[in-house]
Amino acid sequence: AQSVTQLDSQVPVFEEAPVELRCNYSSSVSVYLFWYVQYPNQGLQLLLKYLSGSTLVESINGFEAEFNKSQTSFHLRKPSVHISDTAEYFCAVTRRGNTDKLIFGTGTRLQVFP
Amino acid sequence: GAGVSQSPSNKVTEKGKDVELRCDPISGHTALYWYRQRLGQGLEFLIYFQGNSAPDKSGLPSDRFSAERTGESVSTLTIQRTQQEDSAVYLCASSLSPVQPQHFGDGTRLSIL
Numbered sequence: 001a002q003s004v005t006q007l008d009s010q011v012p013v014f015e016e017a018p019v020e021l022r023c024n025y026s027s028s029v030s031v032y033l034f035w036y037v038q039y040p041n042q043g044l045q046l047l048l049k050y051l052s053g054s055t056l057v058e059s060i061n062g063f064e065a066e067f068n069k070s071q072t073s074f075h076l077r078k079p080s081v082h083i084s085d086t087a088e089y090f091c092a093v094t095r096r097g098n099t100d101k102l103i104f105g106t107g108t109r110l111q112v113f114p
Numbered sequence: 115g116a117g118v119s120q121s122p123s124n125k126v127t128e129k130g131k132d133v134e135l136r137c138d139p140i141s142g143h144t145a146l147y148w149y150r151q152r153l154g155q156g157l158e159f160l161i162y163f164q165g166n167s168a169p170d171k172s173g174l175p176s177d178r179f180s181a182e183r184t185g186e187s188v189s190t191l192t193i194q195r196t197q198q199e200d201s202a203v204y205l206c207a208s209s210l211s212p213v214q215p216q217h218f219g220d221g222t223r224l225s226i227l
Contacts, residue, residue, distance in 0.1 A: 045218070
């Protein structure tokens with residue numbers, strides 16, 4: 001079975017500062033990894049995903065995440081955050097090749113202050 | 115655009131009543147998932163439908179919970195004899211296939227008085 005740990009429940013940061021949201025997973029098999037974002041009063045949206053190939057994946061709004069197999073991590077980073085990045089971020093994992101249910105972390109609330 | 119649609123968006127009901135939540139997936143998406151999100155917690159998998167295969171019900175918390183899906187279209191999640199601990203946002207997601215990322219609806223916020 002897979003599991004996901006998001007160590008930080010809340011991350012406060014000032015605008016234009018860099019940020020890293022941590023995600024570690026546990027699995028005995030190869031996995032797919034995802035980051036979803038939930039803006040206030042909205043549903044979840046896919047932010048980025050790692051399926052195969054390059055271990056560094058990027059989103060269209062400046063976020064990136066790197067799959068590190070040896071450390072079983074998939075941390076999310078952004079070099080300079082905006083107020084509009086304030087949201088809940090969920091890391092998720094599923095078994096490679098037979099994606100069924102996503103296993104989600106408990107989420108990290110990113111609060112960006114002016 | 116035609117995203118995943120859930121109804122109602124909010125539901126308030128008394129303890130002990132039955133509730134039915136509806137999910138309209140994106141057209142053509144064969145996979146459909148239900149999740150529960152309690153206040154301040156992560157998403158909890160409930161049930162997964164894939165085509166005509168038997169659903170994966172491994173996440174349903176009790177026999178008060180059930181779900182149905184008609185073909186590859188609408189799904190309903192039913193909670194019987196609701197309890198206060200059932201209060202949560204219930205999210206539905208669909209995907210083109212099991213290996214494709216999931217698209218989420220805005221959820222139904224269920225409040226049990």
